[in-house]
Amino acid sequence: MYAPERHQQILATARSRGRVDVAGLAKELSVTPETVRRDLTALERRGVLRRVHGGAIPVERLGIEPGVADREVRATGEKESIARAALDELPDGGSIILDAGTTTVRLAELLPTDREFTVVTHSLPVAAALVARPNISLHLLGGVVRPRTLAAVGEWTRAQIGEVFADVAFMGTNGISVERGLTTPDMAEASVKRELITAARRTVLLADHSKFGREDFARVAPISAIDTIITDAAIDAELAEDLENAGPRVVIAP
Numbered sequence: 074m075y076a077p078e079r080h081q082q083i084l085a086t087a088r089s090r091g092r093v094d095v096a097g098l099a100k101e102l103s104v105t106p107e108t109v110r111r112d113l114t115a116l117e118r119r120g121v122l123r124r125v126h127g128g129a130i131p132v133e134r135l136g137i138e139p140g141v142a143d144r145e146v147r148a149t150g151e152k153e154s155i156a157r158a159a160l161d162e163l164p165d166g167g168s169i170i171l172d173a174g175t176t177t178v179r180l181a182e183l184l185p186t187d188r189e190f191t192v193v194t195h196s197l198p199v200a201a202a203l204v205a206r207p208n209i210s211l212h213l214l215g216g217v218v219r220p221r222t223l224a225a226v227g228e229w230t231r232a233q234i235g236e237v238f239a240d241v242a243f244m245g246t247n248g249i250s251v252e253r254g255l256t257t258p259d260m261a262e263a264s265v266k267r268e269l270i271t272a273a274r275r276t277v278l279l280a281d282h283s284k285f286g287r288e289d290f291a292r293v294a295p296i297s298a299i300d301t302i303i304t305d306a307a308i309d310a311e312l313a314e315d316l317e318n319a320g321p322r323v324v325i326a327p
Contacts, residue, residue, distance in 0.1 A: 074102065079112050084121055087131045091283055094128035094309060125286030126250065127309045151281040151305035151326075156180040158303050158326035159243060162277045166190065167240045170269050171199045173224035173262075174245025176279040178202055184209070193237055193272075195225040195265060212237070219262065226261040234268040242273035244299075246280055248287030251315050255293035263291035275300045278321070282307040296320055 074082075079102055086101075087093045098109045113129045116122040122129040156179035163169065166188045171177045173196035181202040184190060188208065194200055195214040203209045214233045216225030244266060248256040255278070257263050270276050270293075278299045285308055296319040303324045304313075313323045 076112065076115075079104070079108075080116055083109075083112055083129075084116060084131070087122060087129060092125070092128055092130045092286070096127075098128075125288070126312050126315070127286065130287060151307070152176045152179055154305055154326035155279050155281060155303050156183055158324055159277060159279055160185070162241060162243070162275075162301060162303070163188075163190075164240045168193065168237070170194065170237075170239045170242035170244075170273050171196065172242070172244040172266060172269055173199070173222050174279070176281070177243055177245050180243055180279065191239075193234075193239055195230055195234075195269075197223040197225075216265075217261075219259065221259075222262065224262060224265070226259075226265050230265050231268045234265070234272050237272055239273045240275065242269050242276045244270060244276055244278050246278060246284055246293065248289040249278070249280055249284050249296075249302075250286055250288050251296060251312075251319050253288045253292060254295040254298070256287075256289035257291050257293055258289045260291040263293045266293045270294050270298050277301045277303060279303050281305050282309075285309070285312055 083093060083098060095106050095109045099106045113122060113124055117124050121132060123132055152175060155176055159180050160183060168191040171181055171192055171194040178198045181199045186208055191210040192203055193212045197218065200211060200213045203211050214225050214230050216227040216230030218225050246255040247258060276299050282305050296316065299321040301322045301324060302316060303326055305326050317323050
């Protein structure tokens with residue numbers, strides 16, 4: 074296969090899967106990893122791919138924030154596993170923060186009924202999942218609700234966060250990398266996420282493998298601000314090791 078043919082196939086694969094990794098492409102194309110890296114560099118120079126740790130992402134994914142309905146049907150099995158693994162990070166009782174996101178909604182649905190929790194959230198879907206639960210003292214933060222994420226943002230939201238201090242914050246993210254930390258497309262949402270992390274003794278990030286290596290417009294926090302990362306088995310092993318070396322414990326959900 075000539076280089077232009079490889080480039081076309083790599084780009085098509087990246088667009089269909091959302092990302093590609095060097096090892097997988099080398100095996101599929103029967104070439105060396107070094108050849109794949111050169112191909113990815115050439116495609117990045119053409120402006121159609123963005124190189125990330127261990128692979129590449131099509132530029133169409135960068136800066137595009139899917140709505141809640143779109144995210145609910147993506148990686149559902151991985152999110153279920155991550156949410157179940159997050160149950161081990163719950164305090165015996167006490168207070169938790171649940172960030173906006175489809176994985177945090179699933180965690181809300183799985184919260185045990187034999188313990189009492191105080192839950193703080195700025196997410197309407199999280200609140201809807203918990204409002205009828207008798208063992209939950211629910212605190213819904215107000216603010217301007219973003220239609221794309223159904224989460225409250227703005228100065229009013231941040232001011233309310235400043236009045237609480239929880240045992241554990243369970244956070245979501247659009248992108249995570251060792252170099253840039255946690256990122257998200259919207260600056261207002263990034264600001265609220267920063268405050269939520271500050272408002273907890275311990276922070277647990279829930280993120281499926283597709284979020285790793287992605288870098289969005291607005292920075293939330295460095296990797297060092299996270300205590301534990303829970304992800305799925307499809308994460309690149311080398312990247313998981315790099316993340317642990319940067320500070321947080323990385324848990325692979327079964």
